Amino acid sequence: MSCGGFQICAKRWMTGKNSKDRLVTPSEKVRTEAAFWVERMSRPAFDARDGAAFDQWMRSDADNRDAFAAMAALWDNGFVEPDGRIDPVAQSRPRSTAADQHSGRRRWVAASRFGATAAALVAIAFIPAILPRSYSSLPGQKQTIQLADGSTVQLGGNSEVDVQYLPWRRTVRLKQGEAGFDVSRDAHRPFDVQAGQVDVVVLGTAFHVDRLAQGRVGVAVTRGAVDVRTVNGRDRLAAGQAVRVTDRGIGRVAMQVEDSQWSAxxxxxxxxxxxxxxxxxxxxxxxxxxxxxxxxxxxxxxxxxxxxxxxxxxxxxxxxxxxxxxxxxxxxxxxxxx
Known part of the structure; x- marks a missing residue:
């Protein structure tokens, strides 16, 4: 289904028509929009306004997120040929080596001739992991996670996080439990920890976030500064400061030694x-x-x-x-x- 290259295909299909003015199905449109964003994020430079638009597209429909995940899974498991066809015997082949992935840069150029979807599948090999990745710990177990930018997350027991790194932001969703964060500074990519209705936003610092009962959240800062944000307000914390967030708002609390040594x-x-x-x-x-x-x-x-x-x-x-x-x-x- 070639129509003159990736960019032309994407622009035509995102308006709902292909090169022959045939109306595409909703599923084709979703796949093509996903392909457009994958290709966009494979470029060296990325505009923050595009990042906001991508976030909105991902939030707007579960089908959008599913299309993105499906493409990533297909490519990662070797189910896609360079021309975009699904390989029915791919499961019997070993996973690709580093040398294979390097040669894939040439396949990116070739695949673009076969339309946006095929091009996006190949592009996924060369962009940061944009789909969230989950980490969890068992009761009584602590786990340290080393992230791609040098930041670390230390999970407390019986805790779970989803981590997503994009060209314009770094996001960790604390689904349950507690975690300590030591964040590498990146002035162009804020680091956002989401804990229920609470957002903790930083550039580079060390802090602890604790999800408690009935939506309450504790935040304590050991280095640098963070912004704690809720729908009802915000507070900026420096090193040695702590807050407790409840349904009544954000309240300052005295930071104890145990807050900075929570893993003890x-x-x-x-x-x-x-x-x-x-x-x-x-x-x-x-x-x-x-x-x-x-x-x-x-x-x-x-x-x-x-x-x-x-x-x-x-x-x-x-x-x-x-x-x-x-x-x-x-x-x-x-x-x-x-």
Whole structure:
């Protein structure tokens, strides 16, 4: 389905017509739009305005995201020939070597003659990994992730992140748990950590983000500065400062030694709901912990707890507050004492 090169094909197909003025199907249009963006991002220079347009295109429809993912998967697994045809026996061949990938630069030129989709499949080999990549840890396990730009992410136990690097921004979505970040400075690509409804935006710094119960989030900065943003406001934090974000907004809190050494497994509760402490305990045990009633869930607690030893922490809570801890069918239940 050639129509005179990638750029001509893309422009015609994105308007809904091909070189013969045949109306293309919605699925063809989506694939071609995906091809356009892949080719656009393969260039050495990238305009930030294009980045915003790409973000909008990806957010606008799940089909757009699926088309992009499908192309990446096809190329990565060797299912595409240089002319854009699907190779039915590709699964029986070994994965390509570095030398094969180098020679693929010549195939990029050749493939462009066969239309936008084929060209995009080849282009994927030479652009940064633009699809999000997921990382997770088990309860009690810590994992350090080295990112392409030299930044590092240290996952706490029972935590999960999605990482996406694009030419105009770097994004990490903290889906659950906590993570520490040491970010390499890049003035042209902000580093954005998304934790629920909270965004933490930096250029280069070190900080910790903690997703707690009921949408609450803690942020503590050990080096540099960050912007904490929500729909209700924003705050700029310098090294040695911390905030706690709730449904009432962003509130400053005193930063404790334990905040900067969070991976040591200690947690300081400063008049916070019991549910936040329980969320911390879940990072260190595979045994489910449930709070049985609203009164216990919202019980305000104070203290320093070794959350890396859940049994000891639970005993400390039970001895200090009017609660009862029971075990049934492999689950730990916390409830108000009768």
């Amino acid at each position: 497994g200690w947690f300081v509760a400063r008049n916070i709901p019991l549910s936040d402490l329980v969320e911390k305990l879940r990072r260190y045990t595979s045994i489910p912990i449930e709070i049985a009633d609203d009164k216990s869930e919202n019980l305000m607690i104070v203290g320093r707890f070794n959350v890396s030893d859940p049994e000891a922490a639970l005993k400390g809570i039970e001895s200090s507050y009017d609660i009862e801890i029971t075990r049934r069918s492999g689950t730990i239940y916390i409830s108000t004492s009768n």
